[in-house]
Amino acid sequence: MTTLGHLINGSRVAGEGRTQDIFNPSTGEVGGQVSLASKATVEDAIAAAQAAYPAWRDTPPAKRARVMFNFKQLLEQNADEIARLIGQEHGKIVHDAKGELQRGIENVEYACGVPELLKGEHSKNTGPGIDSWSEFQPLGVVAGITPFNFPAMVPLWMYPMAIACGNTFVLKPSERDPTSALYIAELALEAGLPAGVLNVVNGDKEAVDTLLDDDRVKAVSFVGSTPIAETIYQRASANGKRCQALGGAKNHAIVMPDADMDNVVNSLNGAAFGSSGERCMALSVAVAVGDETADALIGKMQTQMKTLKVGPFHDAENDFGPVITKAHQEKVCGYIDSAEQQGADIVVDGRGAQVAGHEHGFYVGGTLIDRVTPDMTCYLEEIFGPVLLVVRVGTMEEAMRLIDDHEYGNGTCIYTRDGEAARYFSDHIQVGMVGINVPLPVPVSYHSFGGWKRSLFGDLAAYGPDAVRFYTKRKTVTQRWPSAGVREGAQFSFPS
Amino acid sequence: MTTLGHLINGSRVAGEGRTQDIFNPSTGEVGGQVSLASKATVEDAIAAAQAAYPAWRDTPPAKRARVMFNFKQLLEQNADEIARLIGQEHGKIVHDAKGELQRGIENVEYACGVPELLKGEHSKNTGPGIDSWSEFQPLGVVAGITPFNFPAMVPLWMYPMAIACGNTFVLKPSERDPTSALYIAELALEAGLPAGVLNVVNGDKEAVDTLLDDDRVKAVSFVGSTPIAETIYQRASANGKRCQALGGAKNHAIVMPDADMDNVVNSLNGAAFGSSGERCMALSVAVAVGDETADALIGKMQTQMKTLKVGPFHDAENDFGPVITKAHQEKVCGYIDSAEQQGADIVVDGRGAQVAGHEHGFYVGGTLIDRVTPDMTCYLEEIFGPVLLVVRVGTMEEAMRLIDDHEYGNGTCIYTRDGEAARYFSDHIQVGMVGINVPLPVPVSYHSFGGWKRSLFGDLAAYGPDAVRFYTKRKTVTQRWPSAGVREGAQFSFPS
Amino acid sequence: MTTLGHLINGSRVAGEGRTQDIFNPSTGEVGGQVSLASKATVEDAIAAAQAAYPAWRDTPPAKRARVMFNFKQLLEQNADEIARLIGQEHGKIVHDAKGELQRGIENVEYACGVPELLKGEHSKNTGPGIDSWSEFQPLGVVAGITPFNFPAMVPLWMYPMAIACGNTFVLKPSERDPTSALYIAELALEAGLPAGVLNVVNGDKEAVDTLLDDDRVKAVSFVGSTPIAETIYQRASANGKRCQALGGAKNHAIVMPDADMDNVVNSLNGAAFGSSGERCMALSVAVAVGDETADALIGKMQTQMKTLKVGPFHDAENDFGPVITKAHQEKVCGYIDSAEQQGADIVVDGRGAQVAGHEHGFYVGGTLIDRVTPDMTCYLEEIFGPVLLVVRVGTMEEAMRLIDDHEYGNGTCIYTRDGEAARYFSDHIQVGMVGINVPLPVPVSYHSFGGWKRSLFGDLAAYGPDAVRFYTKRKTVTQRWPSAGVREGAQFSFPS
Amino acid sequence: MTTLGHLINGSRVAGEGRTQDIFNPSTGEVGGQVSLASKATVEDAIAAAQAAYPAWRDTPPAKRARVMFNFKQLLEQNADEIARLIGQEHGKIVHDAKGELQRGIENVEYACGVPELLKGEHSKNTGPGIDSWSEFQPLGVVAGITPFNFPAMVPLWMYPMAIACGNTFVLKPSERDPTSALYIAELALEAGLPAGVLNVVNGDKEAVDTLLDDDRVKAVSFVGSTPIAETIYQRASANGKRCQALGGAKNHAIVMPDADMDNVVNSLNGAAFGSSGERCMALSVAVAVGDETADALIGKMQTQMKTLKVGPFHDAENDFGPVITKAHQEKVCGYIDSAEQQGADIVVDGRGAQVAGHEHGFYVGGTLIDRVTPDMTCYLEEIFGPVLLVVRVGTMEEAMRLIDDHEYGNGTCIYTRDGEAARYFSDHIQVGMVGINVPLPVPVSYHSFGGWKRSLFGDLAAYGPDAVRFYTKRKTVTQRWPSAGVREGAQFSFPS
Secondary structure, three states: OOEEOEEEOOEEEOOOOOEEEEEEOOOOEEEEEEEOOOHHHHHHHHHHHHHHHHHHHHOOHHHHHHHHHHHHHHHHHOHHHHHHHHHHHHOOOHHHHHHHHHHHHHHHHHHOOHHHHOOEEEEEEEEOOEEEEEEEEEOOEEEEEOOOOOOOHHHHHHHHHHHHOOOEEEEEOOOOOOHHHHHHHHHHHHOOOOOOOEEEOOOOHHHHHHHHHOOOEEEEEEEOOHHHHHHHHHHHHHOOOEEEEEOOOOEEEEEOOOOOHHHHHHHHHHHHHHHHHOOOOOEEEEEEEOHHHHHHHHHHHHHHHOOOOEOOOOOOOOOEOOOOOHHHHHHHHHHHHHHHHOOOEEEEOOOOOOOOOOOOOOOOOOEEEEOOOOOOHHHHOOOOOOEEEEEEEOOHHHHHHHHHHOOEEOEEEEEOOEHHHHHHHHHHOOOOEEEEOOOOOOOOOOOOEOOEEOOEEOOOOEOHHHHHHHOEEEEEEEEEOOOOOOOOOOOOOOOO | OOEEOEEEOOEEEOOOOOEEEEEEOOOOEEEEEEEOOOHHHHHHHHHHHHHHHHHHHHOOHHHHHHHHHHHHHHHHHOHHHHHHHHHHHHOOOHHHHHHHHHHHHHHHHHHOOHHHHOOEEEEEEEEOOEEEEEEEEEOOEEEEEOOOOOOOHHHHHHHHHHHHOOOEEEEEOOOOOOHHHHHHHHHHHHOOOOOOOEEEOOOOHHHHHHHHHOOOEEEEEEEOOHHHHHHHHHHHHHOOOEEEEEOOOOEEEEEOOOOOHHHHHHHHHHHHHHHHHOOOOOEEEEEEEOHHHHHHHHHHHHHHHOOOOEOOOOOOOOOEOOOOOHHHHHHHHHHHHHHHHOOOEEEEOOOOOOOOOOOOOOOOOOEEEEOOOOOOHHHHOOOOOOEEEEEEEOOHHHHHHHHHHOOEEOEEEEEOOEHHHHHHHHHHOOOOEEEEOOOOOOOOOOOOEOOEEOOEEOOOOEOHHHHHHHOEEEEEEEEEOOOOOOOOOOOOOOOO | OOEEOEEEOOEEEOOOOOEEEEEEOOOOEEEEEEEOOOHHHHHHHHHHHHHHHHHHHHOOHHHHHHHHHHHHHHHHHOHHHHHHHHHHHHOOOHHHHHHHHHHHHHHHHHHOOHHHHOOEEEEEEEEOOEEEEEEEEEOOEEEEEOOOOOOOHHHHHHHHHHHHOOOEEEEEOOOOOOHHHHHHHHHHHHOOOOOOOEEEOOOOHHHHHHHHHOOOEEEEEEEOOHHHHHHHHHHHHHOOOEEEEEOOOOEEEEEOOOOOHHHHHHHHHHHHHHHHHOOOOOEEEEEEEOHHHHHHHHHHHHHHHOOOOEOOOOOOOOOEOOOOOHHHHHHHHHHHHHHHHOOOEEEEOOOOOOOOOOOOOOOOOOEEEEOOOOOOHHHHOOOOOOEEEEEEEOOHHHHHHHHHHOOEEOEEEEEOOEHHHHHHHHHHOOOOEEEEOOOOOOOOOOOOEOOEEOOEEOOOOEOHHHHHHHOEEEEEEEEEOOOOOOOOOOOOOOOO | OOEEOEEEOOEEEOOOOOEEEEEEOOOOEEEEEEEOOOHHHHHHHHHHHHHHHHHHHHOOHHHHHHHHHHHHHHHHHOHHHHHHHHHHHHOOOHHHHHHHHHHHHHHHHHHOOHHHHOOEEEEEEEEOOEEEEEEEEEOOEEEEEOOOOOOOHHHHHHHHHHHHOOOEEEEEOOOOOOHHHHHHHHHHHHOOOOOOOEEEOOOOHHHHHHHHHOOOEEEEEEEOOHHHHHHHHHHHHHOOOEEEEEOOOOEEEEEOOOOOHHHHHHHHHHHHHHHHHOOOOOEEEEEEEOHHHHHHHHHHHHHHHOOOOEOOOOOOOOOEOOOOOHHHHHHHHHHHHHHHHOOOEEEEOOOOOOOOOOOOOOOOOOEEEEOOOOOOHHHHOOOOOOEEEEEEEOOHHHHHHHHHHOOEEOEEEEEOOEHHHHHHHHHHOOOOEEEEOOOOOOOOOOOOEOOEEOOEEOOOOEOHHHHHHHOEEEEEEEEEOOOOOOOOOOOOOOOO
C-alpha cells in the first residue's frame, strides 16, 4: 500500500511524518495512506510558489492561457482514469465523477479566456493631457483548501483562474480523497506550468494553519462546512489576507400548484440523491404549496424512488454510491432517526440499505420524509446525505419565509409555469443562486458561484468573473507627460 | 453655543448624553459641541435605515439616480456655505475646501449613472432552453465611518453610491468637524431621499462599536488611520459583515535625473503642503535619484517654499491652514525634532510658525528635510503634517525598493520623461495608485480609490466601479420553463 | 407671423430664401413659417461644427458631461414651455408632450455618464513588455435628421451622446414642427456648449442632401419612414459615412388565451391610440390566438374605447390630438376605407371625428378593425394613425409567422402569464424590441433602440450603449519602450 | 494536376465549369487549377448554410465554443502541412507561414471564449416590476471574401467568431492560393461543425456578386484592396446587408531623433520586407525627423539589408520569398522605376533579383528609396512589395501632417523614448492602429483590427470584441408580469 505525498516545486515529495488512512467507501476497506504535511513541508511549498512568482507574473496572459488550453486537453484525455480515482476514494458513481470533472474542465475553459478577462479600464483625458487606467495585477502566492465531496472540481474552480491571472498556488485538497487532485495537478504541470507555479500539499489542521498564518500567502479560497469556513475567514482576515470561504447549505425547492409535476419529480430525484446528497447544492427540502400539491409530489416521488439504485462506484448502472465514511453513514441515519422521533413521516427509508457483495460499504439508501417542520433537527442542520425532506405550507409567501429564515442561503428553486411567481421569487428570495424549474442552479463556469447568508464568507464569489477580481488587485495609474521637449525639436541632440 | 445632534429617520435629533468640544483650528477657540451618540441612539438610526430599506430597494434605479441628480445641484448651490463649514472646523483654506467638495460632487455624478453600473450579465442558452443571468442586489443597511481630514468628500465617496445601489445608510462622521457632513446629509434628503434612507449619528467609539456589532448592518466602509482600520476590519469581518477599511500612507515620489524639474517643484509644493499635509494622498517623501538631482530639487524647493503662506481658513490668499488640533500640532513638530536629532538636515523649518492675529491657531509651517534615511522615525511613520522628506538614492531600483519595503502602499509617483522608466515603475511598484509626473494620483470618480499593503483592508476599493461591487451582492438565476403547454394550445381553458 | 431661422455657430441666423408654413394641427391654422436652408447655409453650419471640433474633442469627457448635467436641469426648468411648443405644432396633448420630453431628458441623463461609457480596454503584456489599449475617439462633425412625430425626443436621442463623445453636431429637425428643437438647442448652448458644437438648420431635401454629400460630415443619424431611411443609408454609405437610419414599423401584439385581459385592454389602448398612433413604436396590430380570445378582446376594447377623448393639444383631459396634416388625416381615413372595402369589420370608426370648436383640426378618432387579414392594404402598410387592427389566428406559431413575414421588425409584444410562451416568443421572433406584457417595449435610455429587418439600416442601434459605439471609432495602440537607458542610469546627463 | 473544388454542406464538391491556374510563385510554375464557382454553386452553398442555421443557432454557445477548442488543436497538429500549402501557393517562407497560422489560431482561441463574449446586459426594475435585457443574437448566413496575402489567417479572422456566435458561413477565399483555406475548413468540420455550418466556394467576381446579391446572406466581411472594398461595401449596403470591408494601406513610421536606432533598424527590416511587403500592415514609409536622423537611418539600413535573403518558400533560411504573380512583380518594379524617374534615391535596388535555381520565380529584392516626396507615385499608391521609402522632414508636426493627409489610415508607428511625443502622436494621428516603437501594431486577437479613412469601410472592426458585435444583432426585451394569480393562490386549480 502506498503513501501519497506532496507536489512541490514541480516534483513529487514523499511525506515525512504523520499519515492517515484513505478508504474506499464502496467496500469499506482502506486503500492507502496519505501523508499529513508538517509546517515545514507546507513552508517549502509556499517558498516554491514564492520563487516561481516573479517570472510567472511577467509571463504574458496569452501565454498563461495557452497552458490552460493544453491542460483542458490533458484532462479530457485522462478523464477515465480521473473518474476512477474519484470514485475509488469518494464513492461516487463513474458517470457522476465524469460529470464532476466536466464541470471542472469548464472552469479551465473559462480560464483560457484570461486575456479578455484581465482587460483594465482606460480613460483618456481625465484632465487636460492626463490619462488614467486600471490594471488588474496578480496577488502573489494564493492558497486553496478544498473539500472531499468534489475532489476534482473544487480545486479546478480555484487554481486555473488564480494561475491564469498570474498568481502561483498551493493547494491543500481533502485528506479523505486526495489522489485525484494530485493526479490532476501533475497534468497541469505537464501542460506547461513552470515548477513551483502549482504545488499540492496533503494535510490536516497543521497544514491549514500554516497556510493561514504565513505572510507570503496573500489570499485563501476555501470550500467546506460553515463552522470551518467561518473560522478560516476570520483567521485569514485577521492576518490581512484576502479570503473567500464557502460553507454549508440547506437548499429548498418550492413546488407550486401549477408546477409540471413530472419535471419536478424527475429533476428532484437527481438533485436530492445524486452523489448521495453530498453536494452543497443538493436539493434537500421540497416545500409543497398546498396539500394537494404535497400529496401529488409524495405519490410520484414514491413511485420514482423505487427505481433508484445504490451501489459501488464502478458500476455505471448505479444512481449513487456510498457516503464518504462510516461515521458519516451513522450521522445521516441519525438524522433520519431524529426525524422519526420528532414526528415526521418516513415515506421511503434508506437506513439499513444493503448492497450485495459490498456489505461493508458506507451505504445509505434514498430517503423521503414527509411532514417535516422547521423546528426539527433534520430541517435545521445540513444532512449531506441522500435524504429529501418535504415541508407542507399553505402559501408561496410562507414557503419563502421559511427559506429566508434558514441560516443558509446557497441555492434554491421554484417550480412553476407562471412568470410572475418566478420573478417575484427570484427577486426577493435571500439566496445567492436561484433556479426557476432548475433544482440545482449551479451557475455555469462563466457566471460565478456564491451563496448568501452563512453559506459564503467574503465579498466575491467563486469562479467565473468574480474569481478574476478575487485573484487580482486593482492598480490605477494616472499619467501626464511634461512639456514637449522632444516633440518640439528642442532635444535633437539627445545622445543616441 | 450650540450642540450638534444627529439626523435620524429624516429629522434632526438632539443629543441626549455625552458631548465633545468642536474647535476652530484657525483660532484655537471652541466653536460648539457635538453630541456623542449612545448605543440606543445608534440603534435608532439603524432601525430607521432598516425600516426604509424594503421600499428603497424596490425603487427603480433610475428613480434613485434622479435623487442624485438633484443632490448634485443642491451641493453646487450651497458650495460656499459648505466650504465655510469645512474651513471653520477643519482649518483648510476655502479654495481647498471647495476643491474637496468638488471631488465629492464628482462621486455624486458617478452615482447618477447607476442604472448603467448595475447592469447584470445575461446569458442565453447556457444549456438547451436554459437562460442564466446575474443581478447585483443591494445589501441592506450599510454604515460609513469617516475621518476629519475630508469631512465632506469622504462621506460622499460612500453613501451616494451605496444609496444609489438600493441600500440605506448610517453615517458616523468625524466628531472633530461634523457640521458639514450633517449639513450635506440634509441636502440629500431635500433632494428627495425618503426618510430613513440616510441617517447621520455623531459619536465616538461607542457609536462605532454599535455599528460594527449590530446584525442589521451588512457592510462597513471606513477611512482613517491604519491601526483603527485594521481593528475595524477584523471586528466587522468576524461579525460576518462586508468591510473595506482604508488606512494610512507614506507616499513617495521618485525624481529621476531627466525629470522636468519645474514641474516637479510646482507640483510637489501643492502635493506636500496642501491641506497641511493632512491627506492620505499627501506626497510626503521625495526620493531623488543621484545627488545632482537631489541638489537641484532642494535648491528649487527652498526658493519656491519662500512664497508659501500659512494662515486662517477664511483668507483665500493662504496656501494652507492650521492642523486639526493642538495635540496634532505638537506631534508634527515632534517628528521634525526627531529628524533633527536623528541626523537629517532641516532645510526649511516650519516649527514655531506664527500667524499674526491668530496666535492660538494650530499652525505648522511648510517644512523640508533633506538627507532622511529609512530608519528615521519621521520616515517610518505617517506625519500627517506639512513636512516633505527628501531621501537620496543612487539608482531607480534603490528608490523602488524603498517604496516596496514601506508598510504602506497607498500612492506613489515618478517624475521622468522616459517612457520605459515610467512603464517599469508603474508595472512593478507595490502601490495601488501610481502617478507618472502626477504627485497626487487620486483616481477620478469613475475609477476607484484603493491602496495596497497596509493602506487598505478589504478586497474592493472605494468609490468608482469597485463601490458598485462593494455595495451589492451577486445573485445568479438559472431559468428553464417546462413543456410548452400554453404555447401549444393545450391550455386554452386556462381560467382568465 | 414670424419665420423661424437656424442656429449656427452659437447664434440665431435668419433664413435667406425659401420658406414653408407651420400649421397648428389642433386648429388647422397656419402658425408661422420656417426657413428652408440653402446649400450654403447648411455648409455654414458644417463649417462652424468643423471649426469647433478640435477644441471640443480635447475637452475632458468629464467636462463635456458637466454641460449635460446643466442641460438636463434647463430642460426640466423649461418643460412647460417645451411641451406647449411641441403641442402647438405637432398636436399631441400636453401630458404626452411632457412624456416625450421626459424620455428625451433620460437620454441626456445617460450622456452624463460618458466618462464611464468611453472607457477603453487596456491589456498589459500582450507580449513581453508590450501593452495595448483601445480608445474610443470621436468622429468629427456628425449630422442628425429627425422626424415630426417626436420633435423634442428624437433629436435628444442623438446629439447629447454624440456631443458628449466629443463630436460636434448639425441637426436638421422636421420642418413641420421645428420650433421646439430650436428652443431646446438654445438651452444646450446656455448649458455651456461652446459656439459651433451644436448647430440647427431647418430645411428640406436640399439641406439633407448637403449633409449627406459633404465630406466634412462623418456620420448621419436618421429617423423617419423606411423608404427615406433606405435612401439616406445608401447615399451616406456610398459617400463613406457612418450611417444609422431608422424607418417604419408595424408592431404586433400577440394576445394569448391566458393573458390578463384587463391589462391587455388598458395597455393596448394607450399603445394604439396615444399620440394618434403617430409613433414608430405604436402597437397597431393585435393578433388574437383563438376566437374566444378575439371575442373577449374586441368586446372589452369596444367598451374601453367609448371613454377615449380626442381633441386639441392644450386640453389635458384629451387622450390624444389631431394627426400632423390635412393630407395625413385623409390618408389615415383612406386606410380605414380600404379595410372596409377589403372585407374587414370596422368595429369602432374614427372617420369623421368632430371636435367642437376645432372643426378644422386634423382629427381622426380611435378606430378598431376586426377580422383583418395579412393581404389587406391596412395590414401591409404603416398607417401612422389611431387605428388598431385585430387579426385572428388559431395558434401562437401562426401569430409568430405573421410577424416574421412582415416587412418591418421594430417592436412586438406577447400577452401571456406563461413563462415558456414568453421565452419562446422573445427568443425566436424576428423583431428587435420585444415586450412581454408590455405593448410599447421602447428600451430605457441605458439600453438601445433598434428594430430589425427594414425598420433599421445600419449596424448599431440608436441611443444607449450602441450610440457610444456609433459616435466613436476605435483606435488601438500597441506600445513597447526601448532599452532602459534612463532607468539604468546611463542617461544621467540628459539635458534638463 | 488536380482541380480544386468547393466544400458545400460538409462535402467536397467538384467544380463544374470555368477554372483558373494556381501558380507556385517560387518557381513560376503552374501547380494546379481551381474551379470558379457558378452562381448556382454559390447558391447551393448559401442554401446549405441556410438549412444548417436554425439548429446551429439554438446550440448552446458553450457547445459551439467546444468545437473551437477542438479546431485549435487540429490546427496545431496540422501546422506543418498548412504552412507548406501556404508557402507553395503564396510564396511566403515556411516560418512566416507558421507565424500567419499562429495569428489565425489566436483568433480561434478568442472564439473559444464566446460564452463570455455573448453576455447581454440585464437591468432589474427599469420600471416598477419591469425588467429589461439585451441579447446578442446571430444574424443567419454570413459570407467572407478573403485576399491572397494571408490565405489562412484572414479567413480565421472571420468564420471562427461568426460561427461561434451562432451564424453559418460561406467563405470565398482568394482564387490565387485557395488550397490552405479549404484544407483548414475541413479541419473545422472534423472538429465538430455540423454539415452546412461552414462552406467554402472558390471563384471570382461571379461568386462574389452572388454572395452580395442573395437575400439569404445577412452580412459580408471583406479584406482586399480599397477600390474593391469600397465597391463591395456599397453594393452590400445597398442590398441591406451588414458589411465590413477592409482595404489598402500606406503605413508610415516616424523616426524621432531620440529613437533607439538599433531597434528602429531591426524592426523596420522585418516590417518592411517580411512576406515581401505583401501585408496591409507592412511598414512602407519611414519618416525621419531631421537630416541627422535620416542619415543615421539610411546608413544602418544599408548595412542591415546586406544580410537580407530572398528565395523560395521551403528554405527556412530565407527572409522572404517571391511576390504573388509575374504581373505583380512587374508592377512593383515599375514603382521603383517611377521613383527613380521622379527624382528619389534608390539606395538599395531590388529590381532584377536573381535566385539561383529559381530563375522563373517572381522575386523582387529588398529595396530602400531615400528622398521620396509626397507627390511621387511610389508614395501615393500602395506598392505591396519589399520596398521601403524614406521621407525626410524637419519636425514631428510635419511628419504627422503627411500621415494625416494620406488616403489610407491603417497602421502607423512612432519611434521615440519620450513619453510626451508618444502620447501626442497616438492621441492625434488619424490612423486606426498605432504603434509606439512597434512598427507592425497589429492588435492581438482580443483587441480588434481596423484602419481609419479609406482603409476600412464599415462601423465595426475585424476580429476581437468588434467581431462579436458585427456578427450579432441586439435584441432588447422588456418584461412585466401581470397580477400575481398563481402566487396569491387564486390559481390552485390550474390543470396539471
